[in-house]
Amino acid sequence: MPDARETPRKTDICICGGGPTGFAAAIALARSGLNIAILAPPAKIPAARTAALLDGSIRFLQGIDAWVPEDLDGAALRAMRLIDDTGSLIRAPEVTFHASEMGLKAFGHNVPNSRLVASLRAIAAGVEKIGIIEERAADIKLDDETARVFTETGVELSTRLVIAADGAKSLARTIAGIDVQNWSYPQSALITTLSVEYPHGGVSTEFHTRSGPFTLVPLAPNRMSLVWMQAGDRARQAMEMSTDEFDRLVERQAQSIHGRMQVDGERAVLPLRGLLAKQFAANRIVLVGEAAHVFPPIGAQGLNLGLRDVAKLADILPRHKKDPGCEAALRAYQAGRQLDVRSRTYAVDLFNRSLLSSFVPAHLLRSGGLSLASTMPAFRQFLMRRGLSDVSTPV
Template sequence: MDNPATPRILHFMKHDSDVVIVGGGLNGPALALALAQGGLSVTIVDALPLDTRKDDTFDGRSYALALASQKLLSALGIWNEIADHAQPILKVAASDGHAGEGPAPFFLEFDHAEIEEGPMGFMIEDRYLRRAFLDAVMAEDRVAHLSGETVVAQDVQPGGVTVTLQSGKTVSARVLIGCDGKRSGTAERAGISRTGWEYGQTALVCAIEHEKPHEGTAHQFFMPAGPLAILPLPGNRSSIVWSETTDQAAAIQAMDDDSYLAALRPRFGDFLGEIKLAGARFTYPLSLSLANAFVSDRLALVGDAAHGVHPIAGQGLNLGLRDVAALAEVMVDAHRRGEEIGAIDVLERYQTWRRWDTATLAAATDGFNRLFSNDNPLLRGVRDIGMGVVNAMPGLRRRFIREAAGLNGELPRLMKGRPI
């Protein structure tokens, strides 16, 4: 029989903070700020040293923020710090074809003028977004930031959770949130398994300077080995996300810069004139990885720790920020009602909210990649005609635009630009 005094004992248990977040990338600090602004105290455990996070060197990485994600950043007080460095995405053009042959005659073109809310999204370089989050976290009294620390153990107790760091320090909280990527140690230690597979593709990521203006247009060129995304940055620059088979990508990445550009040019085309590299080059193996549960006892997963999808739609960070907005709203509302924020029934509200959206997007990106990353003549004809049909139907085209902008579905308050 349960001891009737137990609930009162648990109520007065001492914690270092209400929430401990493992992961200091982008989703972790975003969630910390949202929870702090809702009245909760947070500790972030970040494996990277502070100097690494603060490094202002442009490394070529950038993000496509959907309009709804921009609204979240505005509500968190981040957007004003980075707005001058953001490039509005005014159009999206998608086409099918082979390297060096130009696009197929059927294509898709989305224009932001077809919706009332504004640009479909914004491109922002990693260095600006990362530093803005770090500055905001450091200025928030309710957030403690432990840098250069790695979690080696976690222990869930009836009244909370304690994590042990490699340094020997322990941190206790009411809830543990894993924002620690596809290989989430938080999920693994909680016994949460994953479902997924490798695509046999690798994304080559870099930034380029080009001779002609991009006019705010994001291009997606579908080729047999994988898609090539050309995403506009401020000035005459663009971010490149170029998918190839794993072996081919490794060979290209091993090239010197001149040879790398020589391999890119026939795929890129000459519509932006001469091109040259601007920043470092990266590779990322592509896979689908879905956690079989987003929550457990006093634990929740956010971002890539919960789901990793193909970048074909550029929705990875946006998907994570939707998690942030939903989980923050669930936990803050529960806190205001006097509920236990770490109770499984509270956390399951977050899982119920996010699982369908995540599974739908994962299935869509997986299906699009399988449909477009091949040279089957029959499938190529079907997809080209399909793009032509969508492009000719304003109502359907508008729906796709709103989806890309993150404006469809049951949006959390932060994604509407409203505080929680």
């Protein structure tokens, strides 16, 4: 879009937010012929933030010509190992799921968020039907026929539909009048990247501890990202340690499975919380990604679910090109996303609480599930399919 000041500008869709879901939505919807404006203020994404994109997400991005792995500096995830480190009486067996059991080369790819967003932004910049405006949305005025979006410098866009991809504190969601359920966890996630002595071989390892998962995920080559969930005060203590002390602590926690480990990036601590919007669409505004749902970083769900939101929109909106913000489109989106988002939210929440709980039946259930997974091929397949959940066929 050339000069952002010729106002008011008309577009079919205005997307608020230039994170991974915002740019993926812009590319997917422009490919189906819709005119898109995306408000994408430059974002500073911590280098330690990475996301494991599962096979379905990758196939979705490939389908819209938005998957360029050589730009991403990530690594394929060929196996996932789960280790019970809860010290509980009822200990689950170690289980490793191999992508080859599903006939796949990899379950997915772990990529730095900053690289993914930069790659999607560059692709969007080359698509004729997408105009990128590097400003925040400051206000949205709604009426029956249109939505008018105003940027911080007063640029006005007139549109049929607003896609709220503006994250957990979404302004567009508030203006749509959509309420949220918010909750917090007694944990924080300590995140960083590490170089490791022994090759990871594409295996991600999740230690289930009494304070939450300690997860090491492959990055290219001989590097791994760490997501360590623990009580907030312990996470802060670990942040204050010298690099050497921290390296040894992580190595011990990882039971030295990768030999010597050295932090090679910044450490950051993020408080854990959850958020679930009570609706996903209202008043010419639809919610995608963290504007609709925020998860603790367990089981690589958040962004994969966000891309399934986008895939659903890409399925519905081309059928409503005259008015993508019409009631029928909004109703179809709400109905299409309800089950997937709610069931994942409750499953992740339940799993996290089962680790924190000292309630014996909770441990029995979790370890029983993993025992079944280690011995029953059909149950393993079921778990792997649920974990991967195909983007092209959202539940």
